[in-house]
Amino acid sequence: MQKRLNRSTVKTNPTEKNVIKNREELIYALCEAAEIEHGLTCVYLFTAFSMKKTLDEGINEIQQDKIRNWKSVILRVAHQEMEHLGLVCNLLNAIGGPQHFDRPNFPQSKEYYQTAVDLVLSKFSLDTMASFMAFEKPDITPTDDYDLNLNQIVPVPIVIHNGHTVQELYEAILNGFIYLDGKIDLFIGNEASQVDGDDINVGFANREFGITMIDVVDLKTAKQAICEIIEQGEGVILRGDAVKEDNKNLTELYEKFDLQMNALNVPVIDENHWPEAVTQVVKISESIVVLLEESLQYIQQYPKNRAIIEQAVSTIVPSIIELQKIAAEDYSPENAQKANDLRTGINSAALNDAEGAILYEIVVEKNCHYLRFWDLYQDLKSELSKPNNFEPSRNVADNPMLRRHEDTTNAKNVNIVEYEYTRKVLELFNAGYETMVDMLIIFFANDGITADQRTLFMNTAFFPLMTMFIRPVGEILTMLPLAVDDEKPMDALRAGGSFECYINTALMPRTKKEWVYLNERLQDMAVLGEDLQDPDDDLRKYLSESAFSFLQGQMKFLYVNLKRIRENFSLGKNPQS
Amino acid sequence: MKITTKNYLLEFKGWAQGRIPTDPDPSNDPRGVSGYTFALPGEPDLDRIIYFQQKDGVIRRSHCPAVGVFVTSGYEFVTEGKGGEVEFVSKIPIVEGHPLYNAKIDLLGNATFDSRNSTLIYNGFGIVNPFMIGIEGNDLTISRRFYADTSNEQDSLENYDISTLTPFMMTTVVVNSLEIILGSDVLDRTAFRNERRELLQKDLAVLREQEQKNPNDTSVLIQIAALEKRIAELKLNDPANRRTNQIGTQVMINYPLNAKTASLNNEPIAPLVPWPTMIWLGGWDADAMGFCVNGYVQVILQEEIG
Numbered sequence: 001m002q003k004r005l006n007r008s009t010v011k012t013n014p015t016e017k018n019v020i021k022n023r024e025e026l027i028y029a030l031c032e033a034a035e036i037e038h039g040l041t042c043v044y045l046f047t048a049f050s051m052k053k054t055l056d057e058g059i060n061e062i063q064q065d066k067i068r069n070w071k072s073v074i075l076r077v078a079h080q081e082m083e084h085l086g087l088v089c090n091l092l093n094a095i096g097g098p099q100h101f102d103r104p105n106f107p108q109s110k111e112y113y114q115t116a117v118d119l120v121l122s123k124f125s126l127d128t129m130a131s132f133m134a135f136e137k138p139d140i141t142p143t144d145d146y147d148l149n150l151n152q153i154v155p156v157p158i159v160i161h162n163g164h165t166v167q168e169l170y171e172a173i174l175n176g177f178i179y180l181d182g183k184i185d186l187f188i189g190n191e192a193s194q195v196d197g198d199d200i201n202v203g204f205a206n207r208e209f210g211i212t213m214i215d216v217v218d219l220k221t222a223k224q225a226i227c228e229i230i231e232q233g234e235g236v237i238l239r240g241d242a243v244k245e246d247n248k249n250l251t252e253l254y255e256k257f258d259l260q261m262n263a264l265n266v267p268v269i270d271e272n273h274w275p276e277a278v279t280q281v282v283k284i285s286e287s288i289v290v291l292l293e294e295s296l297q298y299i300q301q302y303p304k305n306r307a308i309i310e311q312a313v314s315t316i317v318p319s320i321i322e323l324q325k326i327a328a329e330d331y332s333p334e335n336a337q338k339a340n341d342l343r344t345g346i347n348s349a350a351l352n353d354a355e356g357a358i359l360y361e362i363v364v365e366k367n368c369h370y371l372r373f374w375d376l377y378q379d380l381k382s383e384l385s386k387p388n389n390f391e392p393s394r395n396v397a398d399n400p401m402l403r404r405h406e407d408t409t410n411a412k413n414v415n416i417v418e419y420e421y422t423r424k425v426l427e428l429f430n431a432g433y434e435t436m437v438d439m440l441i442i443f444f445a446n447d448g449i450t451a452d453q454r455t456l457f458m459n460t461a462f463f464p465l466m467t468m469f470i471r472p473v474g475e476i477l478t479m480l481p482l483a484v485d486d487e488k489p490m491d492a493l494r495a496g497g498s499f500e501c502y503i504n505t506a507l508m509p510r511t512k513k514e515w516v517y518l519n520e521r522l523q524d525m526a527v528l529g530e531d532l533q534d535p536d537d538d539l540r541k542y543l544s545e546s547a548f549s550f551l552q553g554q555m556k557f558l559y560v561n562l563k564r565i566r567e568n569f570s571l572g573k574n575p576q577s
Numbered sequence: 578m579k580i581t582t583k584n585y586l587l588e589f590k591g592w593a594q595g596r597i598p599t600d601p602d603p604s605n606d607p608r609g610v611s612g613y614t615f616a617l618p619g620e621p622d623l624d625r626i627i628y629f630q631q632k633d634g635v636i637r638r639s640h641c642p643a644v645g646v647f648v649t650s651g652y653e654f655v656t657e658g659k660g661g662e663v664e665f666v667s668k669i670p671i672v673e674g675h676p677l678y679n680a681k682i683d684l685l686g687n688a689t690f691d692s693r694n695s696t697l698i699y700n701g702f703g704i705v706n707p708f709m710i711g712i713e714g715n716d717l718t719i720s721r722r723f724y725a726d727t728s729n730e731q732d733s734l735e736n737y738d739i740s741t742l743t744p745f746m747m748t749t750v751v752v753n754s755l756e757i758i759l760g761s762d763v764l765d766r767t768a769f770r771n772e773r774r775e776l777l778q779k780d781l782a783v784l785r786e787q788e789q790k791n792p793n794d795t796s797v798l799i800q801i802a803a804l805e806k807r808i809a810e811l812k813l814n815d816p817a818n819r820r821t822n823q824i825g826t827q828v829m830i831n832y833p834l835n836a837k838t839a840s841l842n843n844e845p846i847a848p849l850v851p852w853p854t855m856i857w858l859g860g861w862d863a864d865a866m867g868f869c870v871n872g873y874v875q876v877i878l879q880e881e882i883g
Contacts, residue, residue, distance in 0.1 A: 053608065060795075061618040062802045068610050069806075075611040079601070463695040467601045557605065560735050561696045568696075568739050 020176025023095060023184065028155035029173050030092050031100040032113065036166055037085040038103050039119050040135060042499040044078040047132075049474035050123035050396040050496060056544050058391065066383060067392050070124070073376050074132075077369045080232050086213060087225045089444035090195060091173075094216035096188040099445045101437050105405040105501055107398070107413060120413070121496060123396040123478075126384065129377040130352045136370040138234035138363055139167050140251060167234045174226045181219040191217050193446040199454055233369045247362050250298035254358050257291045260284050261355070264347055269339050274331035278323055278339050285320045285346050289313055292354050298361060305357035308378065312354035316346050352377055394478045400495040402426055415493070418483035421536045422495045425480060428528050429473045430500045435521045436465040442515075453514075456572040460565060468561055473497065476554055481542045489541040522566035529559040578883045582656045582663075585719070585876040587671065587712070589682040590760070591646030593858070594635050594867040595627045597690060604693045613810065613820050613863055617803035625689045627705065629870065630681055638807070640776045641865035648680040648714070657882075680714030682872075686722070692746070697734050702747040706734050708832050710854065710874055719876055721839035721852055723832040730836065747828045747858075754827035754859055761860030761869040766824040767814050773864060774811035777804055807864055820863045827859040834874070841878070849879045 020026050051071045052059050059067065089099055104112065107120035117131040180186045194215040214225045264284050267277035292313050299306045319342045326339050356374035363371060383390055397415040402423060404414060417423050439461040443454060474497035485492035511517075533555045540548050598604065599612030607622035609615035616623050620636050628635045629646040637643060651671040656663050671677050684705070692703030709722035724730045725737045725745055734742060751757075763769045781804045787797045814821050833851035840846070856872030 061799050064608070065618045065802050065806065068608055068615070072610050075601075079611075459695050459699045463600065464693060467694045468603055468696055472603050560733075561693055564693075564696050564735050571739060 019179045020172060021179065022153060023180065023186070024153065025155040026095060026173065026176040026180060027092065027097040029169065029176060030088055030095075030097060033166075033169055033173060034085055034088045034092070034100040035103040036113060036115075036169070037081050037088060038101060039106075039108075040166075041078050041081040041085065042106070043119060043121060044074050044081065044132070045470070045474060046121040046496050046499070047124050047128055048074040048078065049471070050393045050478045052392060052394055053475070054546070054550075056546050057394070063383070063390055063392070066379070070376050070380065070392070073372050074124075077136075077372060080369070083212065084229045084233070086195060086444065087216075087229055090214065090216040091222060091225055092189075093193045093195075093444075093446070094187050094189045094222065099441045101441050103501060104407040106401070106498065107408065107411050109411070121399045121498065123398075123496075124393040126352075126377065126380060129373055129380060130348070132373045133352065133356070133370060133377060135166060136233050136368070136373060137167075138359060138368070138370055139171075140254065140359070140362055167230055170226050170230055174223065177219060177222045177226075187216075187218055190447065191215070195444055195446050199443075199446070199458070231365050231368070234363075247298070250295060250358065251362055253291055253295055253298070254362060257288065257295070257350075257355070257358070260288050260291065261347075261350060264288070264343065264350075269336050269343070271331050271336070274336070275327040278327040281339070281343050281346075282320055282323045282327065285316060285323070285343075288346070288350050289316055289320070292316075292350070295354075295358055299357065300361070302357075302360055305360055308357040309354045312349040312357075315349040315353075319346050353381075394494050395491065396478050396496045397482050397493040399498070400426070400477075400482055401498045402430065402500060405500065415482060417495045417498075419481045419495075421532070421539060422477065422480040422482065424528065424532055425473065425477055426495060426498060428525060428532065429470075429477060429497045430502075431521065431525050431528070432465060432469045432473065433497070433499055434502060435518060435525070436461050436470065438518060438521075439465075452572075456569065459572070460569050464561065464565055469558075469565075470497070472554060472558065476551065479543060479547060479551060480539070485542075492542055519566070519570050522562070522569055526559070526562045526566050529555075529562040533559040578659075578881055579657055580659050581666070581880045581882055583878040583880075584654050584656070585651065585671075585677060585712075586654070586873070587648045587651040587677060587680075587682075587876070588871075588873050589646055589648045590871050591629065591682070591869070592642045592644055592867055593627060593629050593646060593684075593870050594637075594644045594865070595625070595690065596623045596634075596636060596866045597625045598623050599863075600694050604691075604696075613813075614866055615806060615810075617806055619799045619803055627684050627688045627690065629684045636866075638865055639780060640773055641862070642867065644867065646682045646870050648677050648682060648712070651677070653677070676717050677712070677714040680712055680717070682874075683711040683713065685709040685711045685720060690747075691734050698739055698742045698746045702749070702828055704734060704742060704745050704747065705830055705832070707732065708830070708834075709836075710834060712874070712876070716842075718843060719839065719841055721834035721848065721876075722836040723834050723854075724836055727835050727837070745832055747830050750827040750829045750857060751825075752822075752827075753825045756857070756871075757825055757827050757859035757869070760871055761824070761862075763824050763860055763862075766821045767816055769824070770811050770814045770821055770864070774808055774814075777808050777811070780804060781808065811864060823861045823863070825859070826861065827857050829855070829857050830872075831855045846878070848877065850877050852876055 020029060048071050051067050053064070053067075055061065055064060091097075092099065107118060110116060110118050112119065116134040116137070120131075122128045122131075177186070194217065195213060196215050197213045199213070212228055214221055214228060216222050216225050264281065267273065267280040267284075269277045269281070292309050296306055296309055299309065323339060323342050326335050326342075329335055352374075356371070356377070360366070360371055360374070365371075380392070383392075398413045399411075400415045400417050401408075402417060404411075404416070408414060417426055439457045442449065443457040443461060446454065449457075477495045477497050480495050481489065482493040482495050535548070535551050535555055539551070543551065596616065597614060598606040598609045599614045602610055602612040605625065606612075607616065609623060614623070617638075624634055626634055628644050631644050635644050648671065652668060653671060653675070654668040655666040657666050658664050669675065673679075686707040686709045688705050688707055688709070690703040691706045692698055698704065704725075707722055709720060711720040712718065725734070725741050729737075731737060758764055781801065784797055784801050784804065787794065788801060791797065810820060816822060831854060833853055835851035837847060838845050839848050839852075852875055854872060854874045856870060858868050858870055860869040862868065
């Protein structure tokens with residue numbers, strides 16, 4: 001039976017040093033959390049949509065099943081990220097904050113949120129899964145190692161050192177709630193605006209979809225909401241309470257390992273630091289090996305994880321020997337490159353393989369996002385090691401966008417979609433995404449709308465827009481070419497759902513007729529859907545016969561459904577008309 | 578002028594299959610990903626068709642019941658008269674030997690549960706469309722269809738607006754139905770799924786031995802992958818989990834067979850009145866992607882005499 005964490009044991013230690021000290025900063029931090037949850041949902045969905053589905057995509061039946069199971073893991077996590085976003089909406093509502101569904105466009109570098117990795121749209125691969133693990137990585141012994149500017153009343157971003165995880169941001173938020181409760185009248189939000197499990201009712205008390213909404217009305221419920229997020233994501237409860245007594249030795253060892261891992265990437269391997277930087281990497285890597293070997297004695301619950309650590313050690317040791325040889329040679333760009341590559345390999349073996357095996361032993365909630373991704377990573381790695389050229393994803397370009405946005409002006413690796421039909425489908429996707437988000441803002445603000453209207457927004461934005469629009473169109477886009485390729489059309493790069501943000505239209509001033517804008521938007525989508533229901537014949541060059549036939553069926557089905565969604569919304573928002 | 582009315586009032590029971598994706602998967606997902614129903618390795622894509630009879634498209638998994646819905650009892654009776662002056666002319670129970678005893682009850686026209694995740698109507702169970710009942714006995718075949726609006730007979734549900742369709746969405750009669758427990762032989766949902774899982778685990782052990790002998794036998798590997806998936810799903814057996822919970826849900830359909838024309842022994846006829854039906858579905862077995870059916874239909878054939 002799944003062990004549930006005991007929320008009553010949650011303890012925090014807000015200190016005067018680094019704590020959110022006013023409402024503005026708390027709202028700011030919650031908005032940042034909302035952006036990250038929202039962004040991660042999109043990133044996970046993009047990757048899930050890039051996965052192959054049919055046997056004519058060069059996979060066999062067993063691989064098809066594997067891919068399906070991996071995809072279900074990623075989609076499940078994405079659903080829970082949406083739940084987290086909903087809980088953040090409730091936290092914001094509780095303290096009188098605005099709903100925050102804005103976020104920067106993709107791609108964003110890791111500097112944007114001070115995270116460990118960039119926030120990018122990329123197809124399903126080992127590298128992508130490694131970056132997902134980095135976002136969800138638990139911090140089992142967190143410290144208050146973040147900076148706040150304590151001398152001003154306007155907010156500043158929380159800067160957490162060494163690349164922050166989502167958990168650390170929530171730690172700071174929880175500390176802010178604890179610090180401010182009682183010092184100011186913190187919970188000033190309208191309690192009726194809280195969105196609970198009765199408001200989101202997608203069947204089976206929402207359990208099947210990983211949705212547990214919590215009314216946030218006081219400190220206790222704020223803690224519950226934050227713990228729900230952390231428990232699902234990183235699998236720990238705050239302030240290291242996840243560490244059990246019998247795991248103390250391994251936890252201490254892990255802390256040392258974590259420090260070494262952070263140190264591994266610090267030395268700059270270039271001409272100016274040759275060969276000291278390489279020697280430094282060797283020393284750190286040797287320490288990592290010692291710690292990993294030592295950790296083996298504590299891996300009791302999951303013996304298979306011992307093999308993973310042993311495998312990681314056997315990958316790292318030859319790399320160390322190779323690095324020692326290189327350090328003895330003179331500097332050359334080739335040697336520097338080799339040394340950097342070896343360090344990357346050591347980093348990957350230690351971080352993506354061994355670290356997960358250790359954390360599996362320590363983390364209480366084994367069903368958390370991090371460990372699910374780590375499991376998936378191990379399974380994928382094992383499949384890719386077989387000699388059958390297995391490629392689980394479609395040939396999808398990174399960050400396939402309609403255009404460069406103001407907030408991504410300098411971003412690398414943006415791929416502008418050029419193929420005309422694909423552009424139109426991507427336009428439709430982004431219009432639908434934007435409309436859905438607008439509806440979610442109204443739904444979660446939950447202010448000034450009737451129960452029937454709230455139900456109408458749920459019956460439009462959740463089912464069907466999420467399941468009958470975002471997902472199928474997102475998957476269709478990964479079949480469609482990014483650009484014209486007359487030479488090798490079947491090998492052409494593909495597009496994907498880019499979740500582009502334009503302007504926030506949901507908060508337009510109240511109008512004489514309700515939500516005319518949303519109705520117009522759905523109408524525009526239906527018209528575009530009608531135009532797109534007969535895909536270009538030219539696309540036959542880029543798709544197998546069965547894929548083209550599937551596309552035709554899907555686009556016709558999409559149009560009929562879009563027309564219906566608009567009609568239902570129009571009737572529902574004003575039943576008398 | 579008198580009216581002679583020939584009636585066939587039939588009760589039918591049996592086991593049906595619907596290989597459907599379940600939400601939050603899109604309603605036409607071919608394999609099933611994020612829901613709890615799946616096309617397994619070696620199986621064709623989910624076709625979403627509701628089968629009342631064994632035919633191409635039915636995929637019977639190991640240790641799962643066979644598909645087939647048949648007449649179990651009823652009456653053939655004739656009345657004569659009009660208004661308050663109607664009298665029985667004959668009344669014959671449908672028992673062994675009657676042409677309609679054990680007759681096949683079929684759902685014709687590739688029917689599906691249609692709601693498209695709240696696109697058509699706001700209900701997860703949807704509307705069965707087309708709903709056309711076929712009765713096939715010895716020397717007697719009858720069929721007729723239901724339309725949501727008889728003044729506007731449309732094949733596709735999207736041609737009717739939500740208010741026209743909503744009265745016909747399938748409704749949950751009972752969440753924990755004792756009628757289902759008896760009707761489906763699933764006396765305890767959790768035990769039922771555990772029992773199935775244990776049988777599959779034994780099958781898996783046999784396949785594993787075959788794999789040891791011939792590790793590259795693709796057919797064995799596919800069967801193993803399929804069994805592993807079924808076993809993993811059956812392990813999710815918390816009574817609150819919908820895989821387990823839904824076994825006890827009883828869902829009601831009572832659409833009248835009201836199309837302007839029907840078919841009697843493959844000849845078109847124009848019935849004067851709708852034919853009532855009442856069917857419950859239940860015992861939804863996610864592993865088999867099947868459910869039990871218990872229903873009634875009254876075929877009413879009227880003639881004016883004199």
